[in-house]
Amino acid sequence: MDFTTADLYDERGTELDSVSTQFRNFGTRTAFSGPARTIRCFQDNALIKTMLATPGHGAVLVVDGGGSLETALMGDLIATSAIKNDWSGVIINGAIRDSTVINTLPLGVKALGTNPAKSTKTGTGETDTPVRLGNVTITPGKMVYADVDGILTEKSPTEG
Numbered sequence: 333m334d335f336t337t338a339d340l341y342d343e344r345g346t347e348l349d350s351v352s353t354q355f356r357n358f359g360t361r362t363a364f365s366g367p368a369r370t371i372r373c374f375q376d377n378a379l380i381k382t383m384l385a386t387p388g389h390g391a392v393l394v395v396d397g398g399g400s401l402e403t404a405l406m407g408d409l410i411a412t413s414a415i416k417n418d419w420s421g422v423i424i425n426g427a428i429r430d431s432t433v434i435n436t437l438p439l440g441v442k443a444l445g446t447n448p449a450k451s452t453k454t455g456t457g458e459t460d461t462p463v464r465l466g467n468v469t470i471t472p473g474k475m476v477y478a479d480v481d482g483i484l485t486e487k488s489p490t491e492g
């Protein structure tokens with residue numbers, strides 16, 4: 333994709349929030365953008381698997397996994413499903429697995445780290461509600477722009 337987050341910040345910084353959390357980068361699509369969809373879950377990835385099996389229309393899925401590195405919320409099968417369904421990227425405040433394969437796939441992926449342990453699949457969690465990534469609120473429908481430097485999102489309305 334033809335942008336860098338640094339240039340975008342210089343051009344539109346007043347309209348954008350920048351996430352300070354340091355993510356690792358996976359997948360061959362190192363720069364990706366799209367409207368946010370969101371999931372909040374904890375060591376359970378059924379909602380992620382289900383959402384990424386539906387048409388993404390170029391969206392970026394942002395997952396607040398509570399920062400847990402104990403289980404992987406996405407592996408190569410779910411990542412492949414995301415590509416088939418036209419998602420541009422997945423940002424996970426948590427862990428992934430199968431990173432060797434995911435690194436060969438044309439999907440933007442950011443996660444805190446990796447763990448081979450799988451998650452449960454009970455479906456516990458919430459979809460399409462605002463989530464916090466470090467210092468920033470990601471609101472469903474707001475644009476997200478990511479590359480190896482970081483993550484920018486359109487500012488959310490301030491509450492209260």
Ligand SMILES: O=C([O-])CC(=O)C(=O)O
Pocket residue numbers: 377404405406407408409410411429430450451
């Ligand atoms: O099913 C899972 O829990 C994650 C996984 O391994 C995959 O997506 O390949």
